[in-house]
Amino acid sequence: MVMFPAAGRMGTGYDRAQVEEFFARARAAYEATQREDAGGDRGDSPTLDENDVRAVAFDLVRDGYEATAVDAALDRLEAALVHRRREDFIAAHGQQAWMDRIADRATTLYPRLVRPRGQRFSPPQGRRGYDAAAVDELLDRLVAYFDAGAELSAAELRTATFPEVGRRRAYAEGTVDAYLDRAVEVLLAVE
Known part of the structure; x- marks a missing residue:
C-alpha cells in the first residue's frame, strides 16, 4: 500500500520504510488509547505524543515519499x-485549569519577545545563521498575537523559513528553532 505520493525515481524523498514504520507505530498507539478510553486494556501498545511527532526525522533517499x-x-x-x-x-481538571496551564507556558516565551530587535537570540557560532530581521518580524507577529489577538497559526510558525546571512546580522539557528517549537506548542494548545 502506498501511503504518500512518491518523489519520483530522480527525486529525493523520505525513506518509505521509515515513514511506514512510524505511521504504523502511530496507528497502534492511537488504537491503544481508543481501547483504553472504551475501558479496555492498553496492553503492550506503544505510546506516542506530539513531542514524538515533532522529533521524528526520516532519511532522504531516491524515490522516497x-x-x-x-x-x-x-x-x-x-x-x-x-x-x-x-x-x-x-x-x-476543567477548562480554566487548561487555560491557566497554557498561559504559564506562554509566559515563558515573553522574556525574548520583550528584548530589543536584533538582540532576541545569540549570534551563531559559525559564519552564518538566520536573518535576525526576518526572525524579529515573525516574533513581532507573535507579540501581536498574544497582546492584541492578531492572526497567527501554529502552521505559520512551523513552516516559517528565514534567509541565511552573515554572523553579524544573524541569530543561531538551533536556538530560534527550539523557541519556535515551544511557541508552536502553545498555539496548538489553543487552536
Whole structure:
C-alpha cells in the first residue's frame, strides 16, 4: 500500500520504510488509547505524543515519499494529539485549569519577545545563521498575537523559513528553532 505520493525515481524523498514504520507505530498507539478510553486494556501498545511527532526525522533517499505530503500528515497528527491531550486534561481538571496551564507556558516565551530587535537570540557560532530581521518580524507577529489577538497559526510558525546571512546580522539557528517549537506548542494548545 502506498501511503504518500512518491518523489519520483530522480527525486529525493523520505525513506518509505521509515515513514511506514512510524505511521504504523502511530496507528497502534492511537488504537491503544481508543481501547483504553472504551475501558479496555492498553496492553503492550506503544505510546506516542506530539513531542514524538515533532522529533521524528526520516532519511532522504531516491524515490522516497514526497516530503511535503509526509510533513503535512505529521502536522495533522501532531495537532490531533494535542487536541486529544487537551480534551483529556479538560475532562479531568476543567477548562480554566487548561487555560491557566497554557498561559504559564506562554509566559515563558515573553522574556525574548520583550528584548530589543536584533538582540532576541545569540549570534551563531559559525559564519552564518538566520536573518535576525526576518526572525524579529515573525516574533513581532507573535507579540501581536498574544497582546492584541492578531492572526497567527501554529502552521505559520512551523513552516516559517528565514534567509541565511552573515554572523553579524544573524541569530543561531538551533536556538530560534527550539523557541519556535515551544511557541508552536502553545498555539496548538489553543487552536
